[in-house]
Amino acid sequence: LQTIFSGIQPTGVPHLGNYLGALQQWVKLQNGAAPDTTLLYSIVDLHAITVRENLAHRRRWKREMLATLLAIGLDPNRSIVYCQSESKLGLPDNADPLDELSTMKLKAGLFNYPVLQAADILLHRATHVPVGQDQQQHLEFARRCANSFNSHYGRTLIPPQTLLSPAKRIMSLDRPSLKMSKSHANPSSRILLTDSKSAIAKKIRAAVTDSTSGVSYDTINRPGVSNLVDIMFHITSSESDTVATTQHDLAHDLQDLSMRAFKERVTDAIDSHLAPMRDRYEAIITDRGSLLADVAAVGREKATASAAVTMERVREAVGLDTPW
Ligand code: TYM
Numbered sequence: 005l006q007t008i009f010s011g012i013q014p015t016g017v018p019h020l021g022n023y024l025g026a027l028q029q030w031v032k033l034q035n036g037a038a039p040d041t042t043l044l045y046s047i048v049d050l051h052a053i054t055v056r057e058n059l060a061h062r063r064r065w066k067r068e069m070l071a072t073l074l075a076i077g078l079d080p081n082r083s084i085v086y087c088q089s090e091s092k093l094g095l096p097d098n099a100d101p102l103d104e105l106s107t108m109k110l111k112a113g114l115f116n117y118p119v120l121q122a123a124d125i126l127l128h129r130a131t132h133v134p135v136g137q138d139q140q141q142h143l144e145f146a147r148r149c150a151n152s153f154n155s156h157y158g159r160t161l162i163p164p165q166t167l168l169s170p171a172k173r174i175m176s177l178d179r180p181s182l183k184m185s186k187s188h189a190n191p192s193s194r195i196l197l198t199d200s201k202s203a204i205a206k207k208i209r210a211a212v213t214d215s216t217s218g219v220s221y222d223t224i225n226r227p228g229v230s231n232l233v234d235i236m237f238h239i240t241s242s243e244s245d246t247v248a249t250t251q252h253d254l255a256h257d258l259q260d261l262s263m264r265a266f267k268e269r270v271t272d273a274i275d276s277h278l279a280p281m282r283d284r285y286e287a288i289i290t291d292r293g294s295l296l297a298d299v300a301a302v303g304r305e306k307a308t309a310s311a312a313v314t315m316e317r318v319r320e321a322v323g324l325d326t327p328w
Pocket of ligand 1: 012024120134135136138142172174183185
């Protein structure tokens with residue numbers, strides 16, 4: 005029995021790195037899952053509190069994230085889509101081996117971050133966690149927490165496996181040696197899922213490439229061009245008319261294009277993939293009814309029920325279940 009679990013911080017509309025590195029996988033896993041597979045996707049608002057922001061932003065961003073998750077194709081009847089802070093959690097602290105924490109070399113303010121992340125994953129009995137590369141270390145920590153707890157109290161928690169996305173690390177458009185990130189100062193370094201075609205075109209036109217002519221895939225010597233090939237490859241990977249089976253094949257098909265023509269092709273590929281999502285997003289976020297509230301309420305209820313199962317097992321394992 006599989007349980008797929010993952011999370012995303014509600015810090016604005018997700019970018020292409022989030023989408024290709026995680027969200028696109030979430031939808032694929034949902035649509036290809038066996039009927040008895042459980043899927044949970046969490047909007048991790050407690051994690052986002054480490055970012056200093058005003059309350060109005062915080063509230064708005066959560067709605068925007070839920071609307072985005074629906075727009076990209078998560079189905080709340082199939083997947084449990086919920087907000088982290090709305091579903092209670094409370095794994096005992098001794099699930100966290102402190103010596104492991106100190107090896108993470110985290111800044112003091114972020115010290116609890118991996119603990120909270122591990123708690124969510126373990127609380128929902130995740131067997132598989134689809135993420136981008138930057139989350140690997142956190143998942144390793146979650147596995148150690150589970151194993152450490154189990155070695156004290158007997159097999160109770162499930163050490164989760166990492167499902168690394170094929171697009172595990174999408175790079176920044178203006179500095180292709182860095183990963184695409186929400187916190188990067190230059191907004192042109194990332195494409196947001198809600199960007200218009202002209203905004204996408206502008207950012208791709210400005211993307212750093214190089215002066216070698218033609219298109220090729222060489223992540224070491226041509227990081228900027230290769231990142232655009234990666235983006236085009238992964239964004240078209242679910243479309244039926246795709247012929248290229250590797251990034252090298254795709255670059256080969258495009259090899260004679262000028263940089264300008266190549267960038268237009270990349271823009272078209274991104275835009276035609278995002279356009280239907282953009283339309284659905286617009287419809288959802290401007291919905292005057294209670295769509296988002298209803299989805300959030302269902303998610304809250306199901307996630308709370310899922311958590312209760314583990315908490316019961318944990319109480320029993322630890323001996324907190326005194327039969328008064
Ligand atoms: P967050 O919100 O920073 O990112 C969400 C997902 O997007 C992936 N990602 C990328 N993938 C490829 N290329 C990039 N440039 C890129 N940037 C981001 C991330 O790997 C992630 O999968 N700590 C997590 C949220 C979290 C979580 C969890 C994830 C909290 N609890 C439990 C999994 C399971 C985070 O900050 O992701």
